Amino acid sequence: MRKFFGRGLAAVAVAGLLAASTGPVAAKDLELTITAPAGAGGGWDSAARSLQEVMMATGEAKSVQVVNVPGAGGTVGLAQFIGSAKGNPDQLFVAGITLVGASISNKSPVDLTQITPIARLTGDPLVIVVPKDSPIQTIDDLLKTIKEDVAKTIWVGGSAGGADHILAALVTKAAGADPSKINYVAYSGGGESLAAMLGGQATAGVSGYGEWEGQIKSGDLRALAISYPEPIEGIEAQPLKAQGLDIELVNWRGVFAAPELNGEDLEALKTAVANTLKSPQWQEVLKTRGWTDYYAPSDEFKTFIGSETERVRGILTSIGLAN
Amino acid sequence: MESIGFLIDGFALAIQPVNVIYAAIGVIIGTAVGVLPGIGPALTVALLLPVTFKLDPGGSIIMFAGIYYGGMYGGSTTAILLNTPGESASVVTALEGNRMARSGRGGPALATAAIGSFVAALIATGGLAFLAPVLVKVAVKFGPWDYFGLMLIAFVTVSATFGSSPLRGLTSLAFGLWLGLMGLDQLSGQARLTFGVPELLDGVEVTTLAVGLFAIGEALLVASRHLYKPEKPIPVKGSIWMTREDWGRSWRPWLRGTLLGFPIGALPAGGAEIPTFLSYNIERKLSRKPEEFGSGAIEGVAGPEAANNASAAGTLVPLLTLGLPTSATAAVMLAGFQQYNIQPGPLLFTQHADLVWGLVASLFIANVMLLVLNLPLVGLWVRLLAIPLPWLYAGILVFASMGTIAANPSVVELLLLTGFGAVGFLMRRYDYPVAPAVVGLILGPLADSALRRSLQMSLGDPLILVHHPSSAIMIAIAAIALIAPFIFKGLSRFRQDED
Amino acid sequence: MQLKTIQTANRPAAVVAVVLFAIAAVTWWDASHMTARATYGMSASAASYLVAVFFVALGLAHLVNAFKPADIEAEAADWGAIGWIGVALAGLIGAIWLGGGFVLGSTLLFAFTTRAFGRRALLVDLCFGAVLAVLVFFLFNKLLTLALPMGPLERLF
Numbered sequence: 007m008r009k010f011f012g013r014g015l016a017a018v019a020v021a022g023l024l025a026a027s028t029g030p031v032a033a034k035d036l037e038l039t040i041t042a043p044a045g046a047g048g049g050w051d052s053a054a055r056s057l058q059e060v061m062m063a064t065g066e067a068k069s070v071q072v073v074n075v076p077g078a079g080g081t082v083g084l085a086q087f088i089g090s091a092k093g094n095p096d097q098l099f100v101a102g103i104t105l106v107g108a109s110i111s112n113k114s115p116v117d118l119t120q121i122t123p124i125a126r127l128t129g130d131p132l133v134i135v136v137p138k139d140s141p142i143q144t145i146d147d148l149l150k151t152i153k154e155d156v157a158k159t160i161w162v163g164g165s166a167g168g169a170d171h172i173l174a175a176l177v178t179k180a181a182g183a184d185p186s187k188i189n190y191v192a193y194s195g196g197g198e199s200l201a202a203m204l205g206g207q208a209t210a211g212v213s214g215y216g217e218w219e220g221q222i223k224s225g226d227l228r229a230l231a232i233s234y235p236e237p238i239e240g241i242e243a244q245p246l247k248a249q250g251l252d253i254e255l256v257n258w259r260g261v262f263a264a265p266e267l268n269g270e271d272l273e274a275l276k277t278a279v280a281n282t283l284k285s286p287q288w289q290e291v292l293k294t295r296g297w298t299d300y301y302a303p304s305d306e307f308k309t310f311i312g313s314e315t316e317r318v319r320g321i322l323t324s325i326g327l328a329n
Numbered sequence: 330m331e332s333i334g335f336l337i338d339g340f341a342l343a344i345q346p347v348n349v350i351y352a353a354i355g356v357i358i359g360t361a362v363g364v365l366p367g368i369g370p371a372l373t374v375a376l377l378l379p380v381t382f383k384l385d386p387g388g389s390i391i392m393f394a395g396i397y398y399g400g401m402y403g404g405s406t407t408a409i410l411l412n413t414p415g416e417s418a419s420v421v422t423a424l425e426g427n428r429m430a431r432s433g434r435g436g437p438a439l440a441t442a443a444i445g446s447f448v449a450a451l452i453a454t455g456g457l458a459f460l461a462p463v464l465v466k467v468a469v470k471f472g473p474w475d476y477f478g479l480m481l482i483a484f485v486t487v488s489a490t491f492g493s494s495p496l497r498g499l500t501s502l503a504f505g506l507w508l509g510l511m512g513l514d515q516l517s518g519q520a521r522l523t524f525g526v527p528e529l530l531d532g533v534e535v536t537t538l539a540v541g542l543f544a545i546g547e548a549l550l551v552a553s554r555h556l557y558k559p560e561k562p563i564p565v566k567g568s569i570w571m572t573r574e575d576w577g578r579s580w581r582p583w584l585r586g587t588l589l590g591f592p593i594g595a596l597p598a599g600g601a602e603i604p605t606f607l608s609y610n611i612e613r614k615l616s617r618k619p620e621e622f623g624s625g626a627i628e629g630v631a632g633p634e635a636a637n638n639a640s641a642a643g644t645l646v647p648l649l650t651l652g653l654p655t656s657a658t659a660a661v662m663l664a665g666f667q668q669y670n671i672q673p674g675p676l677l678f679t680q681h682a683d684l685v686w687g688l689v690a691s692l693f694i695a696n697v698m699l700l701v702l703n704l705p706l707v708g709l710w711v712r713l714l715a716i717p718l719p720w721l722y723a724g725i726l727v728f729a730s731m732g733t734i735a736a737n738p739s740v741v742e743l744l745l746l747t748g749f750g751a752v753g754f755l756m757r758r759y760d761y762p763v764a765p766a767v768v769g770l771i772l773g774p775l776a777d778s779a780l781r782r783s784l785q786m787s788l789g790d791p792l793i794l795v796h797h798p799s800s801a802i803m804i805a806i807a808a809i810a811l812i813a814p815f816i817f818k819g820l821s822r823f824r825q826d827e828d
Numbered sequence: 829m830q831l832k833t834i835q836t837a838n839r840p841a842a843v844v845a846v847v848l849f850a851i852a853a854v855t856w857w858d859a860s861h862m863t864a865r866a867t868y869g870m871s872a873s874a875a876s877y878l879v880a881v882f883f884v885a886l887g888l889a890h891l892v893n894a895f896k897p898a899d900i901e902a903e904a905a906d907w908g909a910i911g912w913i914g915v916a917l918a919g920l921i922g923a924i925w926l927g928g929g930f931v932l933g934s935t936l937l938f939a940f941t942t943r944a945f946g947r948r949a950l951l952v953d954l955c956f957g958a959v960l961a962v963l964v965f966f967l968f969n970k971l972l973t974l975a976l977p978m979g980p981l982e983r984l985f
Binding site: 506553722727728731735744750754 | 840844848851854855858859862863864865866868869870871872873874875876879882883886889890893899900902903905906907908909910912913916917920921924925930934937938939941942944945946947953956957960961964968976977
């Protein structure tokens with residue numbers, strides 16, 4: 007009855023625009039809560055909401071709610087999740103490489119190895135660009151410029167210690183310069199650093215490919231390379247690996263379950279998520295959002311988290327953001 | 330001109346009956362949610378975004394335009410009537426607007442805000458339609474040094490909000506600057522003043538400070554006085570409409586506010602607050618009745634409110650042409666576009682010309698609707714003040730805290746809100762102005778990172794700030810604005826001595 | 829209080845001065861413990877030091893003022909009312925903290941705030957507050973799918 011009243015109110019208030027969207031009859035009884043450790047609108051939030059949408063549409067879960075717990079690169083949300091969800095089979099958590107870095111550079115007592123990996127979802131390439139008027143034509147030109155004067159090579163990108171910064175450090179290191187001398191100017195996100203690139207205030211810039219795609223296609227920025235291990239259809243810029251640099255860095259996102267979750271409950275979650283990710287609806291989401299599929303099942307993802315944490319720690323230490 | 334043809338096509342799309350209805354619904358719910366105290370446009374748009382998902386892209390974006398302008402407009406209503414701005418850009422509106430409302434001139438204050446918003450949005454939307462490609466080329470040339478110059482100008486003009494004592498004004502500003510230090514430094518990732526509390530790593534939300542200082546502080550002050558000198562707000566005294574004199578004093582501030590708001594809003598890191606401070610300062614300087622400032626000068630509502638709305642249209646310039654969201658509201662709008670796999674950016678105007686021009690046309694339509702809807706409502710809004718005080722303030726507290734909970738459901742955030750409320754009360758009680766604290770929190774981090782980015786790019790050479798003519802000019806303006814009053818004072822004293 | 833023994837004409841200014849010095853000290857201490865150093869240009873601590881110095885200057889100015897007669901008179905305040913609003917906000921924070929949910933918290937906030945403004949009909953106002961909170965909850969949580977803190981009451985719906 008009460009539910010009906012709520013729905014009725016909804017319908018009246020916006021003249022039926024919000025006609026209640028009840029999914030198909032639920033095949034499973036999972037009632038899940040997904041924590042996105044970031045504010046509404048960002049990458050983790052949209053990943054969580056897409057997962058919510060597809061899980062309900064495919065009937066893999068009866069109901070899914072998304073909770074945003076923003077703060078400190080996701081470490082606030084992670085700490086809260088670890089504290090409150092222990093052993094709880096109804097809780098999921100969405101996170102990515104930025105949280106790995108944030109745990110380390112914020113000296114947070116919690117990190118992703120403390121929760122249960124379920125699946126890796128997507129992995130977006132980062133792109134290295136230069137302004138269109140720049141004399142730098144290829145990645146080798148950029149390496150030469152760095153080698154000549156690492157201080158005068160001004161990089162712009164997202165926040166300090168994030169994936170953009172890490173990639174810039176890796177490239178600096180590959181050029182044979184000292185990564186701790188990198189002149190990386192951090193901006194709050196892809197938007198502000200884009201303005202700095204277009205204004206010609208920087209030598210090179212790093213961002214998620216999708217964020218700068220428009221300017222790359224319109225010719226305002228010249229893409230030198232992407233950080234994905236293999237070439238991607240529809241992206242002209244070639245991987246760093248294909249251009250002779252042994253660097254790969256993917257801005258991955260994954261989904262996790264509560265700590266200390268075992269047995270049947272864990273298997274049920276794994277199956278539900280795996281089925282969701284195999285559905286045509288999920289492929290559709292990847293396409294419309296412009297995300298690159300980077301699926302890995304639970305076990306593989308677990309090893310990946312371990313190696314990724316060590317690798318990020320190594321790079322952050324070399325640029326002086328961790329010790 | 331090619332643009333005019335496109336704009337006509339846009340109107341053809343926007344004027345279809347079903348789209349007009351979407352725009353009307355957007356305007357109504359945008360105003361209704363935006364008018365709640367403590368809930369600003371960003372939250373309004375974020376809350377209402379899902380409503381639009383059910384429509385086709387065209388209809389959704391049109392409804393969105395209505396929500397955006399409706400939320401912007403609704404925010405000023407509570408700032409004026411209840412002294413509870415829901416967002417930082419309305420803080421300046423509250424300064425004079427609430428004084429007017431207290432002396433029974435709430436009607437004209439709301440009216441000048443409504444008409445000023447209309448005029449500003451009309452001109453600025455026109456600017457968006459025809460100047461966007463040019464503006465954006467200038468805007469991206471704005472380097473960190475230029476931002477630093479702009480911040481210096483803004484800092485100097487803050488003194489206009491200081492009230493009776495410069496010392497108390499500076500102290501309030503310093504409090505804001507101090508809060509601005511809190512959190513992770515953007516450039517180096519260094520935590521400042523976080524005392525090991527992870528929730529503080531993201532710094533203090535401007536909205537939390539504004540709502541705490543204004544809404545909660547105000548409620549505490551009114552409650553503390555209730556017993557001794559009960560204050561009954563005067564719903565209406567005299568006409569609820571603007572008099573001839575009000576019109577005469579409003580139209581220039583509207584235009585000046587628009588001229589400030591639109592270009593600064595179009596800067597990738599300009600924002601809506603800085604033009605409102607600048608406008609308030611200019612109007613105070615230019616007013617024929619400067620003595621009324623601080624006790625309810627209509628220019629002090631007309632100018633900043635126009636600047637605020639013009640900057641809202643200005644924000645759409647980098648959003649549509651670069652895909653660059655420069656305010657929280659714009660970030661939510663970007664998410665709205667992406668929902669339909671439309672990536673704002675340089676290709677948007679060519680790939681989705683129909684949508685862009687439909688949006689621009691519906692902004693015009695939403696703007697007209699807002700005026701039509703809100704002018705008659707002025708009388709109704711003013712009646713809000715007739716609600717018995719206990720319920721009125723209890724309601725304000727419920728909505729103000731809800732706004733905070735909705736943005737970030739954490740106990741730390743609520744504790745901050747309460748703490749700011751207590752500080753706001755004490756500041757009011759001992760006659761410290763509260764607005765400079767909000768200004769300090771906004772400008773401090775911006776100035777800090779602009780200066781440090783400049784120095785990083787110049788490898789530590791401070792002369793970079795004067796090497797670029799644009800920043801050199803702005804720094805000079807700030808210096809003159811700072812020193813000139815003293816010189817004038819000295820000169821007039823000198824002349825008096827001669828007499 | 830030691831301040832009373834010194835002849836202060838303007839006690840609030842003296843208190844503010846002490847607070848300002850304390851903030852300056854904390855800020856300075858915090859800045860001196862920062863580890864991240866900028867490779868080029870200024871470090872993050874520069875702004876902290878600047879603000880700390882600013883606070884010291886303001887504190888000195890307040891200290892000077894403390895010995896002058898006050899230019900403003902603080903009016904009489906009803907501290908009971910302030911206390912009630914404090915209780916109201918504590919009710920909200922407590923309800924959220926302990927998982928009581930949004931409706932309970934807002935109801936308490938509403939009812940105790942009306943008490944601060946001199947109303948004694950607590951039961952009536954509790955009902956009013958509850959109705960308002962439930963309406964808000966429906967509007968924002970159900971209609972606009974905004975995640976408000978859930979408690980036992982909210983789970984009923």
